[in-house]
Amino acid sequence: TKPKEPELPLFFGWFLLPEEEERIKCATMDFLKTLDTLEAFKEHISEFTGEAEKEVDLEQYFQNPLHLHCTTKFCDYGKAEGAKEYAELQVVKESLAKSDELSVTALIVTPRIFGARVALTETQMKLWPEGEDKEGVAPALMPSVEALPMGSRAHVTLGCSAGVEAVQTGLDLLEILALQKEGKEGTQVEMDLGTLSYLSEGRWFLTLREPITADTTFSSFSD
Numbered sequence: 466t467k468p469k470e471p472e473l474p475l476f477f478g479w480f481l482l483p484e485e486e487e488r489i490k491c492a493t494m495d496f497l498k499t500l501d502t503l504e505a506f507k508e509h510i511s512e513f514t515g516e517a518e519k520e521v522d523l524e525q526y527f528q529n530p531l532h533l534h535c536t537t538k539f540c541d542y543g544k545a546e547g548a549k550e551y552a553e554l555q556v557v558k559e560s561l562a563k564s565d566e567l568s569v570t571a572l573i574v575t576p577r578i579f580g581a582r583v584a585l586t587e588t589q590m591k592l593w594p595e596g597e598d599k600e601g602v603a604p605a606l607m608p609s610v611e612a613l614p615m616g617s618r619a620h621v622t623l624g625c626s627a628g629v630e631a632v633q634t635g636l637d638l639l640e641i642l643a644l645q646k647e648g649k650e651g652t653q654v655e656m657d658l659g660t661l662s663y664l665s666e667g668r669w670f671l672t673l674r675e676p677i678t679a680d681t682t683f684s685s686f687s688d
């Protein structure tokens with residue numbers, strides 16, 4: 466009989482250590498608390514609530530994901546294209562269970578998601594699969610995404626609004642980066658953490674003055 470093939474996970478990625486998770490959640494919650502009190506945000510409140518005068522408590526609006534992580538490869542237990550090839554890469558096998566530090570350079574908020582942009586180092590890029598940035602991207606956005614540097618999609622999902630899946634964070638991040646590249650940034654507001662800019666349709670991007678770093682472990686995850 467043939468030896469049983471090793472099973473493939475739901476995804477691979479860098480997982481924040483528990484104490485780091487708490488620290489990042491607190492820091493980013495403070496940002497959400499401030500954001501929904503800003504006049505600039507209130508002007509565009511209907512993009513979140515559907516009504517002009519209604520208030521929104523962003524802390525309640527977004528549901529926390531279970532484990533904070535930065536996905537490198539979504540394998541879907543082997544159903545995703547290139548899953549097996551990725552799992553078999555030498556660099557993937559060697560990196561499993563190893564510690565690594567992630568650098569968060571920006572926070573994003575849209576009516577769908579709350580997320581952190583991760584700036585990958587050259588070494589971390591070796592774990593970023595070719596073509597992963599484009600996975601599930603709408604055809605209309607494809608040319609802009611192809612023009613972005615590889616790894617632009619790297620992120621940590623910090624929260625999703627009701628009925629929204631975490632996969633949306635990467636897609637919204639790419640859309641924001643494409644709009645920025647076209648020079649479509651609107652209102653800019655200086656905050657303690659950095660510069661906040663508005664990119665139409667409820668999209669907000671906070672460029673952090675100082676990156677937030679977080680200790681992680683590279684690992685696979687299965688439900």
Ligand code: ACK
Nearest residue numbers: 476536539600601621622631632633634
């Ligand atoms: O925030 P995320 O990167 O978005 O973390 C979760 C993780 O995999 C487990 O669901 C991401 N994810 C889900 N579906 C996809 C997909 N089709 N392509 C890329 N990433 C995905 C999700």
